[in-house]
Amino acid sequence: AVVSTQSTGDEASKYSIERKTMGKPIFMHQAVSFMLADMAMRYELAKLAVWRSCTDYDEGRRNTYYASIGKLYGAIAANKNASDAVQVFGGNGYNKDYPVEKLMRDAKIFQIYEGTDQIQKLIIAREHMTRFL
Numbered sequence: 001a002v003v004s005t006q007s008t009g010d011e012a013s014k015y016s017i018e019r020k021t022m023g024k025p026i027f028m029h030q031a032v033s034f035m036l037a038d039m040a041m042r043y044e045l046a047k048l049a050v051w052r053s054c055t056d057y058d059e060g061r062r063n064t065y066y067a068s069i070g071k072l073y074g075a076i077a078a079n080k081n082a083s084d085a086v087q088v089f090g091g092n093g094y095n096k097d098y099p100v101e102k103l104m105r106d107a108k109i110f111q112i113y114e115g116t117d118q119i120q121k122l123i124i125a126r127e128h129m130t131r132f133l
Helices: 002-018 030-058 064-094 099-111 117-130
Strands: none
Touching: 002 030, 002 064, 002 099, 030 064, 064 099, 064 117
16 A cells, blocks of 8 residues: 555656646646645655554564554555545546556555455554553
8 A cells, every 4th residue: 555655646746747737837836736745745654654563563562553554544545645646637647548547446455455444443443442451
């Protein structure tokens, strides 16, 4: 999911340089630049959650909590980034000649595969609450 989150952000960023409206690349328009910033932020946060889980595992600590956060947030970020990338591409976002069309379809599997969003939330809640019981 993290790689998909990065790929959609990268594709949208490259396209926003190529596509021009009103005489300038679309990334120079505030609305598009905000979407690109959000996409970059979601990628970095998803990556950090996975890294935290890996660090805990490498150091012999239980990593269930951060692994589930990484899976859940990665899936959410991949789907939102794919949706935003399609938005940046405009009508071309639905065209099979552009990669974001497939990335959008592929992103949905992250919410289903290896435990649905709801299952990850149950695991996160259980692990979170063990700190207080």
